[in-house]
Amino acid sequence: MKKLQLYNSFSNSLEDFVPLDESNIRIYVCGPTVYASPHVGNARPLVIFDILFRLLRELYPKVTYVRNITDVDDKINAKARDRKISIGELTNEVIEEFHKNTALLNVLPVTYEPRATAHIAEMLEIIQKLIDNDFVYESQGHVLFRVRKMPNYGMLSKRNLDDMIAGSRVEIAPYKEDPMDFVLWKPSEEGMPAWNSPWGKGRPGWHIECSAMSRKYLGEQFDIHAGGQDLMFPHHENELAQNFGAFGCIMANYWIHNGMLLVNGQKMSKSLGNIISLDDALRRHDGEIVRYILLSSHYTKTLDWTDKLVAQAKHSLNRLYGALKKGDIKIAGVVENSDNPVLEALCSNLNTPLALHTLHEIADTIYKSTSSDEINELSGQLKNGAALLGLLSKECEEWFRQESKLISEEDIERLIAERKLAKAEKDFRRADEIREKLLEKGIKIEDTSTGTIWRNV
Ligand SMILES: [Zn+2]
Known part of the structure; x- marks a missing residue:
């Protein structure tokens, strides 16, 4: 079997992937908060961890992949109020659009897609365990995690508690013993969603939902916890602390984080007016083009979305489909994945730029070749390699027909x-x-x- 290496944020180093149970690889990725259409940056973890899912499925007999949906959040409440619709209507609408867009991006369905609001009982159970283990306290209807109780709090994001407070982007609140303590449960505002709890009617904090859902579907310890770099602190750090407090173990062995996405060298923001919604990008470009763009930089690096990059991705896909068209895929030989250079590149810490490069090398040979046998064999390799990347999934005719319909x-x-x-x-x-x-x-x-x-x- 090919050796898979991944960059583990926990150890800050490249590590060989050693599963807890080779017969079932378990992975958890933090999913969307469903209050509005996501931007293209939110699509990056969807596509990157879809590649990891495809790769793991290639290497192991079974992979259980959980990606949650956060459907309880202040942003959801505010948006529903603004739009004068119910919270249920808003979240269902955004979830439906999310599913439509993930399908357009050729992202495979995950094994479980749990919603936070359906797992309140599981969250209350963990909070109770934390109370029993003396990691939390109750104050003014809030239940808070006492971070000073956690040994080496900051071990994932490599932060020191006192530096964090000195940096003081922390919420000071009268009900907190320490400004770094974080909320597990809090009272709900009047008229907002609320659930019964031993501490009165209220709602969960954000971090506890991922601890509850990962435990339910993957167990107290699993292989990989992944998400965007912006989630490392405080979200993942706090999930890790909660699980340690409740169950006495580090929840995941490998923590994988993808880099951020910029637009023309700048962070997307409302004030700059440079936010590209995923919906908009997928209306303008085929899903494979957006996918190609998101794979064009290594996942650990920042990706800069520019018009030039979009044009390059389009050109590259035309070129790859053109090479595929030269061969006859129906008579192309079956290619064993052991000879797949894309597999090789992905096993090296998901090196997608290298994987794309190998596809272009195959395409180059196809363009130069005059032997139909060779062309057919290479077309099979090209299609097979691209499948691991979720690319070249359309019929050539369909691709070029739709391309000819596009207009600048x-x-x-x-x-x-x-x-x-x-x-x-x-x-x-x-x-x-x-x-x-x-x-x-x-x-x-x-x-x-x-x-x-x-x-x-
Ligand atoms: Zn999460």
């Missing part, structure tokens, strides 16, 4: 200007032709008092 924004604007001119010259036939042509490309135009606007249909 400059071309849309040019045609709108041409139509305006045709109308001014009273050439209504030409104007209608242009409207039809755009519609064929999936673009609907509308004349308004301030000019012609367009949208995707």
